[in-house]
Amino acid sequence: MSDPDVSLRRLVEEDAESFWAVRLRALREHPEAFGRSYEESRATPIAAVRERLGIASAPPNGVALGAFLGGALVGTAGVARQEPERQRHKATLWGVYVAPEARGRGVARRLVAEAIVHARALPDLEQIHLMVGERSLGARAIYASLGFVPYGREPRANRLGPGDYLDEDLMVLFLVEGPAG
Template sequence: MNIRKLIPEDAEGYWKLRLKALTTDPDAFLVTYHEAISKENPIEEYKKSFQSEYILTFGAFEKAQLVGVVTLVRETRQKIRHRANVVAMYVDDEKRGKGIAKSLLTEAIKVAENISEIEQLYLTVDAENTPAKQLYEKVGFQTFAVDKKAMKYNGQYRGEEHMVLFLEK
């Protein structure tokens, strides 16, 4: 397995994996599948974001196949530039249980530690996603808030846990 920062040429593979994520694990994401497919040109948007210095997306590859992703979004406002957010974490449901998610998260943390401004990483996780919460805790994230009715979709509420990791600098 190879983990690296995604480049514009990876946008189409990312888009396919993103759609699979929204189909297989819809509760794990704020965006719905229908919202995602209604975007005008998502592949071009991803090509641009993969060139941003503030949005760093990492992919896990088995051979040439993208099987997992995680994105680190740096804050740009002066008072919160010391923070970044971990978002859009997903590993192909057929590839889980092999340490891919931990490797992706470890890479994102390592990169964040090497960016002098970043001192804290934040993420939000579905309160019922026990495997994800356990992974985040294993690498050092701690829950600091729980929003019991954070999302409402089709009349059903879902809670979210907000977690933080203070980087050692």
């Protein structure tokens, strides 16, 4: 049963400040889990965050979801459709993060499951891709249990520092049956 103290909803432009605070915390505390660094992200003007969040969280582009505990944003997950015409059947799962004080109560699982539900409702979207770092074993387990399957590994996908590389696993969830054959 899902935790009644935690509620999920779509994030909107007005959530930009709390979204960005959580995002920067995720990047600062988990450099092994994300493709962008805290250092390169921290100077982003909040107006740019607001604009991007508004676009990213509106159909048919995708959704950004927030999990709230006691009124505070404690978790995020998003699905973003690819822009090029020939790739608009694909979306990327991004920003999966739950703050330490809210972990271990099924919040990430709910966020990702809900993101999949939203993705299914997006017109003509056929598959969700993601990349997960080799050290993010918890996240990988959640994705696998929700139906994502691995299809490759990018060696040295991220360089955390001199000589400190991270491979990333590529996973996909097909929302529709492929052509018979």
